Amino acid sequence: AQSVTQPDIHITVSEGASLELxxxxxxxxxPYLFWYVxxxxxxxxxxxxxxxxxxxxxxxxxxxxxxxxxxxxxxxxKPSVHWSDAAEYFCAVVGTDSWGKLQFGAGTQVVVTP
Amino acid sequence: EAQVTQNPRYLITVTGKKLTVTCSQNMNxxxxxxxxxxxxxxxxxxxxxxxxxxxxKGDVPEGYxxxxxEKRNFPLIxxxxxxxxxxxxxxxxxxxxxxDTQYFGPGTRxxxx
Numbered sequence: 001a002q003s004v005t006q007p008d009i010h011i012t013v014s015e016g017a018s019l020e021l022x023x024x025x026x027x028x029x030x031p032y033l034f035w036y037v038x039x040x041x042x043x044x045x046x047x048x049x050x051x052x053x054x055x056x057x058x059x060x061x062x063x064x065x066x067x068x069x070x071x072x073x074x075x076x077x078k079p080s081v082h083w084s085d086a087a088e089y090f091c092a093v094v095g096t097d098s099w100g101k102l103q104f105g106a107g108t109q110v111v112v113t114p
Numbered sequence: 115e116a117q118v119t120q121n122p123r124y125l126i127t128v129t130g131k132k133l134t135v136t137c138s139q140n141m142n143x144x145x146x147x148x149x150x151x152x153x154x155x156x157x158x159x160x161x162x163x164x165x166x167x168x169x170x171k172g173d174v175p176e177g178y179x180x181x182x183x184e185k186r187n188f189p190l191i192x193x194x195x196x197x198x199x200x201x202x203x204x205x206x207x208x209x210x211x212x213x214d215t216q217y218f219g220p221g222t223r224x225x226x227x
Contacts, residue, residue, distance in 0.1 A: 009154075043204060043218035044157075090156055100164055101172060102147065102206075102216070104156040 002027050004093045006105035013081050014113050021076040021108050023091030033074040034092040035065055038107075044090065050074060061085070086112040116141050118219040120205050126225045127195060135190045135222050137205030145208045146188040147172070147216070148180065150201040157204065163188055164210075195226040 005024045013019050025031060032051050036044040048059025055067040065076045074091060091105040121136045137146065147162035149172075159172030163182040177199055179191040188207075192199060205219040 006156075043220050044206075044216075045218075046215045049215070092157075099210075100145070100147075100162045100170060102159055102162075103173070104149075104158070106154055106156040 002093075002095055002103065004091055004103050004105040006089075006091055006108050008108045009106070010109045010111070012111045012113060015083055016080050019076075019078045019081045019085070019110065021089050021091075021110070023074045023076065023105060025072050025074065025091075025093050027072075027093065027095050029095070030069060032094040033065075033067060034094075034102075035059065035063070035074075035076045036090045036092060036104075037061075037087050038090065039087045047076070047089075081110075081112055083112050083114070086110055116217065118205060118207055118217050120203075120219040120222050122222060123220065124223045126227065128227050129196055130194050133192050133195060133224075135192075135203060135205075135224070137188045137190065137207075137219060138186055139188075139207040139217070140186065141207060141217065142185065143207040143209055143217075144185065145210050146182065147206045148178070148188070148190045149204045149206065150174065150199075151204060151221075152201050160190065160203075195224075197226050200224060200226045 003026045034049045035047040038044050047063045048057050050057045050067045057065050063078050088107045088109050090107045093103050118139045144165045148160040149157040151157045158174045161180040163169045203222045206216040208216045
């Protein structure tokens with residue numbers, strides 16, 4: 001069955017430190033990949049997306065993600081975290097054989113400490 | 115201003131009382147979708163619509179209905195709500211889901227007693 005896994009439910013990081021959030025998928029072919037952020041009490045905002053081409057993708061708010069086909073992963077990174085990055089982050093996937101169906105991971109809650 | 119609006123934003127109701135959550139967009143997008151968000155489960159897709167009069171099931175369609183009679187509106191209907199439908203609901207819209215950014219509405223917090 002197709003699935004999206006975010007292994008880390010909760011991550012605590014110090015302000016100024018680097019952040020990496022993991023995302024693994026299980027799909028027959030390389031799907032389209034997304035990272036969304038949800039700030040407290042807010043809707044979702046797209047950080048970045050990968051469809052094809054360069055496997056290192058730059059997004060908004062200083063985030064980047066790297067697609068690794070061999071590992072079926074699409075990990076999100078930020079070199080230096082700001083307190084405003086505290087939020088919940090969702091990896092999402094669209095399979096190339098299921099247009100219209102967007103599948104989300106369970107999310108990773110990021111807490112930023114001073 | 116590009117907008118996705120949902121109404122109501124908050125609703126408390128009782129089991130079995132039919133309700134509709136509306137979703138409207140002003141971006142002329144063809145694709146619209148409904149999700150529910152539950153702790154520990156992320157967002158799960160309920161239904162989606164690729165265009166007017168074209169709808170299809172997502173991963174958790176049971177207990178829900180939708181209609182797409184015009185491009186801008188995509189209401190979510192709960193014919194006989196049950197407590198397990200207590201959740202946070204999001205509508206999303208885009209030119210397409212696979213190649214385009216999804217714009218999410220502000221959410222509707224539904225409690226079914």
